Amino acid sequence: MKISILGCGVIGAGWAARFLLNGHDVRVFDPSPDVERIMGEVLASCRASLPALYDRALPPAGRLDFAQTAAEAVEGAEWVQESVPERLEVKRRLYAAIEPHLAKEAILASSTSAILPSKLQQLCSVPERLIVAHPFNPVYLVPLVEVVGSDLTPPALKTRAAEILRGIGMHPLVLDREIDGFIGNRLQEAVWRESLWMVRDGVATTAQIDEAILYGFGLRWAQMGQFDTYRLAGGEAGMRRFLEHFGASLADPLTHLMDVPDLDAALIDRIAAQSEAQSGGRTIREMERARDAGLVALIRALKPRQVGAGRTIRAHEAQLRLDRDDGLPITARRVVPSSWIDANGHMNETHYVEIASNAADALTESCGVTADYIAAGRSHFTAETHVRYLAELRQGEEITVRTQVLHGTGKKTHLFHSLYGPDGTLAATVEMMILHVDLNTRTVCEPLPSVASALKSLEEAHARLPLPQGAGQAVRTLSGQAPPERKEALG
């Protein structure tokens, strides 16, 4: 797809980075002299984090360029994302400049958080192609995007927009009706107002309020929303019991929320000072890096659980394909996430085995050991593994695994994984003996014929290749001996 980004602040650049890393060509227009610097910084942050969400490589990145005018930027674009300041007059001038140049089927999506789509449509000569796609910062990591139309918006446009957004790994929440603030910001604003009151009244500092969030309900809300949370609080009787039991307290004078605090200079001063103190002297850039690494770790934690952002990434990852076999099968390709780096500043030894374990799964799955096969009661267990660590791997580096089947007949399968780092350096070899098992008895058994035959074919094809270096090698016992003569693994 060809994508056009109009307005390249933090939000616009975040959109551009997400589209680029998902393989789409992006053309950016922003009249600011800082546009290339901002785009470069956000793209670097995105490269350092987004690929780390996935256990497969993303497609090759698209091409980025910068247009001199908005009209030039939208030429031929299938998706135009507008993220210019929230002033109607600014948007009106921009829309007038681009509309004659828009492709017939182009979608014009606005990142607005404050203006209703029906109002934006009044600025357009073809209102039916405008939609709101409201993202959350950082756009390249947070999956939520609110998709909002007006009565003029064809339902098919919302569907197509949601499909495109899912294709770049987002979670489109399609609203049934337009409403000021949409859903997410209405909720966040409610918390914000209450927070401002507490700071104004000297009841709590900004740091205390943030602690109450991230050690408490914020942690809960990363995987379960408020209704489900309260449903559980109702115990076995569920939501109805909760509502009947706690409904009464809604009328209690718990909050100031019948009014809005005056955000005067004194309150701004107090919040700015408390917020500065709370940051512990870290720069915004340092905080952003920490935030991104944390989001990656949280989303990765949710992946195996298939919930929230982890579910989004799993669904997206399933669409990513490994390259085709060229000699030995490629059984994994991925980048090193920050959460895999240890105190020595390189990928911890554990994850060489994790990658090899995933590669073995990919290989046996290609031979028919699928989720269905496993659900029907058969699988492989690993009996023995030998790892030679040959080179360090750093955060963000891409790893490719090729797997040779040394033996594939009968109950035992002997695999030899070669892990290649950037530039094709051999980073490790992982030799593995896996046993085909019956999951009910937990004992070794023959694979079903289709799996047996697929493994045998690989064994025969790979038998033409030489035995790889390091196969059949043991850790030499040094006790009471001179150091062994063979080449050092590291160094």
Next chain:
Amino acid sequence: MKISILGCGVIGAGWAARFLLNGHDVRVFDPSPDVERIMGEVLASCRASLPALYDRALPPAGRLDFAQTAAEAVEGAEWVQESVPERLEVKRRLYAAIEPHLAKEAILASSTSAILPSKLQQLCSVPERLIVAHPFNPVYLVPLVEVVGSDLTPPALKTRAAEILRGIGMHPLVLDREIDGFIGNRLQEAVWRESLWMVRDGVATTAQIDEAILYGFGLRWAQMGQFDTYRLAGGEAGMRRFLEHFGASLADPLTHLMDVPDLDAALIDRIAAQSEAQSGGRTIREMERARDAGLVALIRALKPRQVGAGRTIRAHEAQLRLDRDDGLPITARRVVPSSWIDANGHMNETHYVEIASNAADALTESCGVTADYIAAGRSHFTAETHVRYLAELRQGEEITVRTQVLHGTGKKTHLFHSLYGPDGTLAATVEMMILHVDLNTRTVCEPLPSVASALKSLEEAHARLPLPQGAGQAVRTLSGQAPPERKEALG
């Protein structure tokens, strides 16, 4: 410590479970006939999740018993946690019954979320020992606890209470002043009211609202509160810029919040039905189990980042000690978290290596390869590892690792880890060759004398033991050969 739990619903039982698994004896009183069942269920949930947050074993659990009266339950207790219904009259009667039996130094802590400590103190003959310790569900996993006193409360009591709560792995947020709803619930109530309006007005369903939370700002809030989040939204100019820029929108008619919705039968019906539909037919118990496993995964993801709940657990874990050496050093003891279980229903092969990697770190740290030593530029890299998988491990099972130093002189150290599962079954052996390196040049070098001498002492002590079975063994190359004769690893 001896702990008394008065009132054993979901909250009281959660407190009891958290204290028990942190090694304290707990006596429970609740007049309900269901008390033992509820306590048993919550304790089972806690056992299935809390220990999995830690990479070290918790101390041996305390003893649980049930008292026949409240007075009997508080006898000799150092900490009394009251979690009875939120009615002043109920609390008044309870306090009157226990006060004559309280130890002089006992802390009387109330779990109330709705009553100010000054009001509760009016029910007491010794008001100075009452404090509010307001937790969040599930009490045994969420670290936040709000510690609130009144003007009557001695500051030293708040400090002592916070210390005790930190000792059971919680994050005490000590409020400077009492305020209705404390901090956490004021914020949650604000979201709740706005949510109720949206459902009432048919703008959004409960499922859409929950999606907006957990795919968006809830995910962000698991590691960073609202002020820090908005600080970043302000870009390089920080919080002041954000406030000046977005302050104006506070006055926009974004919300209904000048009023409170009427929670009438129709609205209760609608919410209950939507919430039921949203749960996808899962029972409350199933949802609770999924919630707990998710919280474990999220908190574990935050641990290496030292942020929020992960920071709490790290600080707590640092206080947990390994047992003393009895022959071979114990280099790890921990339980299997749910996030380590794979499609085969057992601990994935990766984590045998992760445990061994941690065990090697513990061993070398005990020899002087500390965080400071590493920061000064020296460490160990692993060159080679051989794993024999001998038995499956299941979620919640405890693993103990003992490590034999086969060679400890010079640049190379040869370790042999034995991983024992429940009942002392040998679950795996992990043989490892680690190399002492200079972190600046990334090349092999001699350890500093103190480390060299400590490793040599271990080598000498362990040289008296026989070479362990499996040492020096290779994965046998089966290609073109008959299967090897030696004993199967699994089977």
